[in-house]
Amino acid sequence: MRRLFDRAFTLLVVSAGLLALMLFVAIAGYLAWRGLGAVDLDFLTQPSRGAGAEGGVRYQLLGTLILIATALAAAVPPALGIGIYRGVYLTRPQARRRVSLLLFVANGVPSILYGIFGLAVFGQLLGWGKSWLAGGLLLGMMILPTLTLAFAERVDAIPKKYLEAAAGLGLRRAQIVRAVILPQSLGGLVSGALLGLARAAGETAPILFIAAVFSGATVPHGIVESPVLALPYHIFVLAQDSFQPEAETHLWAAAAVLLGVVLVFALVALPLRIRLHEEAHHG
């Protein structure tokens, strides 16, 4: 009886685990099978034609790169600042925990709320119309908690003796930050940034109202009324149409390219991040 229970339990748990593990392989494999056949250099470098469902994704790809570069530029300085302030200048553990809690809640904010917030601020208040900068800033705000938490976790993991040694040498706090804390914790910031980029590249909701258009934009000039095309938005719009078979191929190809962009960032970041995390928490 006990052996039977042991067997049955193990079998159940193993099948649940294998199912979860298979899901990613299945989804990525299916996308590659349906989409990769149509992805070549032309697809990546030609602008789209027709109703948007033919040709390549040149400007969608460019727009997405512009958006995520802006998001990164907007998110890194505050992530550094908050992480250092929390780890160095906040001396009470309670205060630090409170900052972490706030970052958690901020990290859980649904992405559509950034879209609505952006429409109110950049649209109504500033009158920017649709602008790549608005989209980049919103995406930056969205990934900021991810970056900050990843960075702060590494700051917390710096061995105390390093800090004591630096203090013993008579360094001031700001000097310790530059000489010890930053070099020791940049790995956390980098892995957090890569995960943030992966997330920003795939998000549609924040750029829905305020940054992305389906067609008619190339390279943005200026800020006001200068939208971009973007890969996720492109797929989002096409997926809502009832389309012809050729469009379906285009759609799968675009999705395969988007997943490729995301995976490039995620595959570099995840093993590093998981290892650092396990070292920090489960030694």
Added chain:
Amino acid sequence: MIPARPARRSLTRWFCLAVSGLTALAFAGMVALFAFESLPVWRHAGFEYLRGHQWFFRAQRFGALPMVYGTLAVSALALLLAAPVGLGSAVFVAEILPARLRLPAKTAIELLAGIPSVVYGLLGVLLLRGWMLRVLAPFEPLSGDTLATGGVLLAVMILPTVVTLGDDALRGVARSQRQAARALGLTRAETIVRVSLPQALPGLVAALLLALGRALGETIAVFLVIGRQDNQWPEHLLSPASLAAAGQTLTTKLGGSETHIAYGDPLHWAAMVALALVLAILVASVTLAGTWLGRPRLAGAASANLPSPAGGDPGDPHA
């Protein structure tokens, strides 16, 4: 924390304070804006806004209950499906998988969280929708766009959160406890059921709550498969038949074209922003509850959606 000489004027400190303040201002501003810009509809409809079943903006009738119901129904179904598979996988990864396979396995599961929601949406439109139409045939749905379709899609999307946080909770149980149980002659399954799971329970519940928070706020994938039918109020709440019908959630309403229509009309805009406020409060409460419950063991996921809490855990025997 650092026993260093204090400095009066430090550029580093000034910079840190400035960007922290700006960030706090941005997020506080978001909440304040939702509260402030939704005021007209609270004045117009009062509590009726949360209790009303009907939303006809041309008649200036704003009842948000069907959207709240849609959000809760879709998320509940997602959690119901993701919980057994997710917790089972967490046990598999934490207790059964050999150590050298952990990293690849966790990476594969976290990659699932990295797939953009619009890609899930596309899979939903081109694959799941037709499949659900066949599965739900006994309930005679009008199309494959149903609450249930959204729930199934969401279940896959929140699965990595359950697995990763559940794994962390299980790994937080001291190794000596397991060894003691095994030494007493308990089998592996008995050790897991009698020792690991009970001790990790708060963390496991926290994992489910944080996954729920993700489900409540997901927009794009659900948007593409839910049918976005306004004013759906079923006779029997959460009955299978009612889940086999199209519906609307808070997020799909916000992501739709009505947001653009509402833009020019202060009352209509307020009604839309109030949906955002309700969603924000809902998600924030669930996230807070999950984080509180999971503290301090909730060591956190490595995923972009749920990074680890940065706080070190002084009570962790493994730290």
